[in-house]
Amino acid sequence: MNARAREIELLFLTMLAAVPLYGTQTISAPPLIAFHLAMAAIVFRVMTGRSSELIPSPVMRSLGIAYVFFYVVDAAVISRSAISASTHLVLFIAAYQAIEASKQRIEAQRLLTASLIFVASVATSTHIAILPFVLLFGFMLFRQLIHLSHRDSLEAAQARAIEPPSKRAAGFYLCGTTAIGIFLFPILPRVRNPIVPGLVASLNSASTGLSDTINLDEQRTITPDATVVSRVWMSQEAIPFFTPLRLRGMIYERFDKNKWFQGPRDMASVEMHNGAARIARPSGFTRRATVQQRFLVGARLFLPVGTYEIDGIPQVYEYPRRDIYTAWQTRGDVINYDVWMAWSTSPLRVQRIAVANYPVTPAVRAMALELAGGQTDPMKQAARIESYLSTHFQYVPDPSKIGRRMSVDDFLLREHRGHCEYFAAGMVALMTALDAPARIVGGFYGGNLNPLTGYFIVRREDAHAWVEVFDGNGWRTFDPTPPSLRPGNAQSGLIRAYVAALSDSVNFFWDRYILTFGLADQVTLAAELISRTRQTLRSLNQSAKQTASRALSLRYLATLAAFVGLALIAFWIAQRRRPAFDLLCDHLRAHGIHVGAAMTMEEALIELHRAKPEVAAALAPLIALYEEERFSAHSVAAREVIRRRLSELRSVRA
Amino acid sequence: MTTLAAGRPFEFEGVVRLTRIGIAFLIFTIVIGFAAINTGNNALYIALSFMLGCLLLSGIASKGGLKHLRVEFDSIGEAWAGKVAEGKLRIANRSRIWNVRDVIVTAGELSSAFFIPIINRRSEVTADAAFLFHRRGLVQLNTLDLYTRYPFGFFFKKRRVRIRGEVIVFPQLLDEDPAREQFRPVEGELHSSNRPGIGTEIHSFRDYVRGDSVRQVYWKKSASLGRWIMKQTEVEAARVVHVVVDPYKPRNVSEEEFEQMIREAATFIYDALRRELDVMLSLPRMTLRARAGERATPIFRALALLEPSHEPVAQSIDRHSLVFAVRRTDERASA
Numbered sequence: 009m010n011a012r013a014r015e016i017e018l019l020f021l022t023m024l025a026a027v028p029l030y031g032t033q034t035i036s037a038p039p040l041i042a043f044h045l046a047m048a049a050i051v052f053r054v055m056t057g058r059s060s061e062l063i064p065s066p067v068m069r070s071l072g073i074a075y076v077f078f079y080v081v082d083a084a085v086i087s088r089s090a091i092s093a094s095t096h097l098v099l100f101i102a103a104y105q106a107i108e109a110s111k112q113r114i115e116a117q118r119l120l121t122a123s124l125i126f127v128a129s130v131a132t133s134t135h136i137a138i139l140p141f142v143l144l145f146g147f148m149l150f151r152q153l154i155h156l157s158h159r160d161s162l163e164a165a166q167a168r169a170i171e172p173p174s175k176r177a178a179g180f181y182l183c184g185t186t187a188i189g190i191f192l193f194p195i196l197p198r199v200r201n202p203i204v205p206g207l208v209a210s211l212n213s214a215s216t217g218l219s220d221t222i223n224l225d226e227q228r229t230i231t232p233d234a235t236v237v238s239r240v241w242m243s244q245e246a247i248p249f250f251t252p253l254r255l256r257g258m259i260y261e262r263f264d265k266n267k268w269f270q271g272p273r274d275m276a277s278v279e280m281h282n283g284a285a286r287i288a289r290p291s292g293f294t295r296r297a298t299v300q301q302r303f304l305v306g307a308r309l310f311l312p313v314g315t316y317e318i319d320g321i322p323q324v325y326e327y328p329r330r331d332i333y334t335a336w337q338t339r340g341d342v343i344n345y346d347v348w349m350a351w352s353t354s355p356l357r358v359q360r361i362a363v364a365n366y367p368v369t370p371a372v373r374a375m376a377l378e379l380a381g382g383q384t385d386p387m388k389q390a391a392r393i394e395s396y397l398s399t400h401f402q403y404v405p406d407p408s409k410i411g412r413r414m415s416v417d418d419f420l421l422r423e424h425r426g427h428c429e430y431f432a433a434g435m436v437a438l439m440t441a442l443d444a445p446a447r448i449v450g451g452f453y454g455g456n457l458n459p460l461t462g463y464f465i466v467r468r469e470d471a472h473a474w475v476e477v478f479d480g481n482g483w484r485t486f487d488p489t490p491p492s493l494r495p496g497n498a499q500s501g502l503i504r505a506y507v508a509a510l511s512d513s514v515n516f517f518w519d520r521y522i523l524t525f526g527l528a529d530q531v532t533l534a535a536e537l538i539s540r541t542r543q544t545l546r547s548l549n550q551s552a553k554q555t556a557s558r559a560l561s562l563r564y565l566a567t568l569a570a571f572v573g574l575a576l577i578a579f580w581i582a583q584r585r586r587p588a589f590d591l592l593c594d595h596l597r598a599h600g601i602h603v604g605a606a607m608t609m610e611e612a613l614i615e616l617h618r619a620k621p622e623v624a625a626a627l628a629p630l631i632a633l634y635e636e637e638r639f640s641a642h643s644v645a646a647r648e649v650i651r652r653r654l655s656e657l658r659s660v661r662a
Numbered sequence: 663m664t665t666l667a668a669g670r671p672f673e674f675e676g677v678v679r680l681t682r683i684g685i686a687f688l689i690f691t692i693v694i695g696f697a698a699i700n701t702g703n704n705a706l707y708i709a710l711s712f713m714l715g716c717l718l719l720s721g722i723a724s725k726g727g728l729k730h731l732r733v734e735f736d737s738i739g740e741a742w743a744g745k746v747a748e749g750k751l752r753i754a755n756r757s758r759i760w761n762v763r764d765v766i767v768t769a770g771e772l773s774s775a776f777f778i779p780i781i782n783r784r785s786e787v788t789a790d791a792a793f794l795f796h797r798r799g800l801v802q803l804n805t806l807d808l809y810t811r812y813p814f815g816f817f818f819k820k821r822r823v824r825i826r827g828e829v830i831v832f833p834q835l836l837d838e839d840p841a842r843e844q845f846r847p848v849e850g851e852l853h854s855s856n857r858p859g860i861g862t863e864i865h866s867f868r869d870y871v872r873g874d875s876v877r878q879v880y881w882k883k884s885a886s887l888g889r890w891i892m893k894q895t896e897v898e899a900a901r902v903v904h905v906v907v908d909p910y911k912p913r914n915v916s917e918e919e920f921e922q923m924i925r926e927a928a929t930f931i932y933d934a935l936r937r938e939l940d941v942m943l944s945l946p947r948m949t950l951r952a953r954a955g956e957r958a959t960p961i962f963r964a965l966a967l968l969e970p971s972h973e974p975v976a977q978s979i980d981r982h983s984l985v986f987a988v989r990r991t992d993e994r995a996s997a
């Protein structure tokens with residue numbers, strides 16, 4: 009790769025580093041586009057063999073000095089954010105360095121700047137789509153670093169050599185770094201700085217489909233948004249009782265000028281017991297569920313209907329309205345917690361519940377009375393109204409098709425069609441006409457079961473409004489919107505459903521185990537590891553004991569003894585069948601004479617004679633006997649005699 | 663492989679040194695680490711994990727790569743003190759995992775560092791190395807230093823490897839001027855040696871003895887006398903220079919003076935051989951001969967290994983011998 013190609017790759021690397029910033033809200037698009045255009049112009053100049061000096065260096069230096077003042081203005085007035093202004097500054101530096109590169113070698117500084125930009129991109133990206141960028145950036149960065157290392161080595165050694173290709177090396181080190189990174193990620197300490205709070209907060213400002221008020225004077229528009237709001241796991245036996253899911257996060261109970269408002273602001277901390285926040289009193293069937301939720305409105309919790317206890321959040325507040333709960337969490341976009349759900353719940357404290365302040369007209373009252381059909385129990389009244397509205401009124405999925413401003417009375421008495429907020433508001437109006445406390449609840453409804461992971465996915469497009477009616481003990485849920493037309497009931501093909509499920513599973517993994525991996529997960533992981541290690545050790549211990557007990561049983565002992573006996577017999581036979589030469593060698597070795605491969609027994613005897621004449625004298629007849637057996641024409645069976653005599657000599661010596 | 667100019671500013675003591683890029687990367691990593699802990703942002707933790715992984719892998723790779731390098735001394739040409747000698751080193755990478763790149767090899771005996779762009783895993787390369795020895799004699803090559811910045815240039819790693827090699831370094835040859843001038847008269851010196859030996863001129867006649875070559879039969883005289891008469895040729899003294907080197911070094915003579923004498927002798931012999939003269943070198947208990955045009959390696963090897971003697975050594979010389987010896991400073995004799 010020549011110098012020009014290397015330079016172009018470095019320029020592309022810098023451009024790539026800034027690409028993920030388009031998907032975040034760290035800085036606006038115009039400065040990013042300007043940066044990419046400037047870099048593209050530099051790339052073009054380099055590709056056509058010209059200098060990278062897009063702007064003359066003196067002008068660029070003047071701009072650099074001027075930017076110091078501009079930075080202050082940018083931070084204070086234009087972007088009004090130190091993070092945005094700093095990102096602008098780093099982008100400017102990257103472009104400046106690319107131009108300055110024609111004058112001096114600053115590749116290392118340029119790589120550092122590109123890395124800074126990329127870290128800013130990564131830090132503000134919350135989607136898994138950042139991963140391919142990370143890998144590509146890592147690959148290109150490693151290639152550049154390998155090249156720099158090569159160049160610096162050549163300069164240090166004052167050498168010239170052709171640089172070997174670095175694609176495979178960069179790929180290899182990328183894999184290695186990824187492997188180490190995956191290992192390190194869960195064990196890096198998640199101990200937050202208690203003194204200086206972090207700068208990162210929720211960057212998610214997209215529309216939720218939920219708002220603080222239901223303004224029936226405004227044209228409502230709903231755009232499909234598949235962003236996942238929440239994932240909920242529950243056991244198989246719980247599913248029939250607690251689905252379709254309803255995640256409640258808004259309560260509208262005051263009416264004024266064709267608008268429904270939330271109740272009065274309130275804040276009360278929820279008492280924690282063993283790390284769990286009890287928010288209601290359960291009755292009936294209870295089950296645990298696990299929730300992963302993305303924050304949409306501050307740190308507000310969208311709890312499944314029926315929740316009476318929240319586990320896994322350090323502190324829960326009843327905020328900003330009564331019966332609405334918020335977590336104490338200032339960082340991150342996603343939270344994980346467990347909830348306990350009951351078939352029915354009642355408030356922990358006795359509450360004074362007032363009837364909604366909807367101005368009931370005689371026509372509405374007449375309609376309500378007619379629908380109640382003489383029932384006096386609010387639950388029965390509510391059931392009849394719910395049934396009537398869901399069967400006799402028409403649901404309009406797209407509110408823009410209604411075409412005009414419409415009041416609740418219009419909906420009830422004339423139009424007989426509308427979206428879910430009209431249905432909910434209409435039912436609350438009818439219940440108010442019957443003097444029964446009722447309120448509109450906003451949240452999410454339904455969700456799809458992901459068959460790959462077994463959780464329910466609730467998306468932004470599942471935003472919905474329904475009704476809660478007070479039965480004297482607690483709030484009961486009613487939903488007058490026709491069930492088949494509620495959110496989340498759109499059908500899709502099997503393949504599409506599975507692709508969506510797979511995509512969401514990957515997203516879930518990213519959200520759950522990467523973005524929201526925290527200290528609690530580390531503790532859980534450590535506890536799990538310790539537990540598994542102990543379990544393994546225990547099972548090993550048990551299996552060792554079992555093996556030992558088996559080994560000590562009579563049958564095994566007998567088998568072992570038989571094997572040992574057989575081995576001893578074999579050894580004894582082998583010893584008795586050893587040649588006379590070996591027997592004599594052993595005896596000589598015991599007296600310090602090593603009979604080598606090129607040594608005769610005669611020579612060994614001479615050596616022994618020098619060292620121990622008396623032993624040699626005793627051994628001489630045996631050696632003569634051996635030699636006679638070995639070399640004489642008439643064979644003599646001397647081995648047994650030698651063996652026996654040597655044994656006697658050993659015993660005498662002992 | 664490329665041989666390089668002298669001067670090794672990169673060398674350092676110890677095992678590892680952080681480079682400028684490494685320092686910048688380390689500071690950057692610390693800053694990101696602080697930001698990650700401060701914000702609890704897991705995206706920053708991802709970046710931090712990668713950066714730490716990068717640092718760790720860089721250290722492991724450079725250490726693991728150098729660790730598995732084995733260097734063997736392959737060959738070397740004639741090595742003269744003070745003169746660059748071309749040699750070869752075999753460098754094998756026995757690692758199963760790591761390719762090693764950008765290896766700089768240095769040693770005290772190398773005239774300059776040399777650079778190896780890549781040594782793939784489980785392979786070896788042969789590198790040309792330029793050796794420079796400052797003293798004659800037997801030189802043991804014991805260690806080489808290997809340096810690398812690979813893979814990312816964060817660390818400059820060094821490893822000292824053992825190497826087994828012996829080189830006999832011939833004495834230094836003096837420059838053309840002025841030292842060699844004193845040997846000029848030797849050239850073209852023509853006089854009779856008056857000694858029987860290999861040559862073309864007839865020295866005398868004698869009777870045949872067993873082992874004589876029939877080529878030496880003087881047919882004419884043999885026919886007239888009726889017995890075998892052989893021609894005895896005379897040694898061509900004009901083509902032979904007899905050099906005697908006296909290793910005696912009196913106590914008041916410095917090592918340098920003794921070495922200078924050896925250099926002068928070596929230079930004389932070298933020049934004589936270049937001028938197509940045969941050379942006979944006499945040392946205590948040893949006489950070596952080199953014919954013109956032949957390699958005189960044994961002679962120079964003997965000079966290379968000649969140790970000074972602190973006692974006078976008896977050596978036979980004749981009137982034509984050129985004696986190299988050191989005496990007291992004021993009476994040193996040569997040719």
